[in-house]
Amino acid sequence: MQHDHVLSTKQFSRGEIEALLDRAAEIDADPGAVADRHAGTLLGLLFFEPSTRTKMSFEAAIKRLGGNVVDMGPVGASSVEKGETLADTVRVVEGYADALVLRHPSEGAARMASEFVSVPVVNAGDGAGQHPTQTLLDLYTIRERVGLTDITIGIMGDLKYGRTVHSLAEALTRFDVSQHFISPESLSLPANVRYDLHESGARVREHTDLEPVLPELDVLYVTRIQRERFPDENEYRAVAGEFGIGRKTLSVADDDLAIMHPLPRVDEVAPQIDSTSHAQYFEQAHNGVPVRMALLDTLLS
């Protein structure tokens, strides 16, 4: 992999993605083999938005490679409150760490950070932009469960602001995958993602209703619809109900359908699904560590 930074899934070719997933599988099978591989390496964690999950996953990954973290801590306690620019913050912190992991509420934050520092920058989510490491673990999970050849995937929920959706959709264009997007009209794919999908020649369709496409799906990737996207509570409840998954919804689904979710969930996937063979989301979350280990190992070697 010839990349200085990990900013967007668009930067990866199919071959690069496959090599990373292979490496993740190797590490997953024998984590002990890499336990000291990056001893002494420090990963700088800059999370300008609360995200315990992603942060812990990166921390676990670097520690399992023998390294450690320096953590900016919660935003309130940092220089951000004093109005320091992100460009200044990253130039200071690069002196403390061998690579930076950045989560930030503004789109393009990681790209900008990468222009100011000489250590690798990993985008751990930039506003409604991209979340490439989530996508790598999603792809790993899909590959393990159904493979990445000749499959049909449904992606449902907040497609407009969902960065995991944007990254995943663009990465899937590298593979032999048909994509169905299911969302309320107001939360459909943004123009720039639609543009990339179109340019790539991907097989893509958009829907406002899950039921007609559900029977063809091998994977259903569900994302959270956030309350603040709607002007009032009633409208939100109506939409959230319509784009949630319960046992009843699944009566027309394929028996082997895998349900994925980047977590945390609210009501999108009913707890009754957890004990069924459809549920793939906890396994998906666990895959974050070996996949991030593979990525960091590649980036830091």
Place this chain on the structure above:
Amino acid sequence: MSQDDHQLRVSKIRDGTVIDHVTAGHALTVLAILGIDGSGEETVSVAMNVPSGETGHKDIVKVEGRELSQDEVDVLSLIAPAATINIVREYEVVEKSRVDRPTAVVGVLSCPNANCISAAREPIESRFSVLADGVRCAYCETILREDLADHIDVG
């Protein structure tokens, strides 16, 4: 529309640049892109909504004593794709070219996405790559197709 009528509206210049076939109504934006606000040395003549067989109406901008650089011409192409650039020396057109679309535009347009890092208080210039039918923010990837002139951020 004869050549003589042109001469009546905007007189010939001795040395400088004539930007012809500017999209009607955009002459002032062209001046803004060029950083011309009347405070400088140049003598500037503008003709707006001139009937033109080719595009219906057009604007013409003449800047005396200044030859446009390639960068300036590139940026013009975004709002005036049909424009022609005539470099004039001693009353003669010595160079006539159509504008070419650049591959990137730096520091000229502002990103329409309020949540873009380039719209935040950071020490960076806006940067857009140029697509066949619009421009795309290098930071947030928002695509801007219409109303480009409304997002021009000069001065």
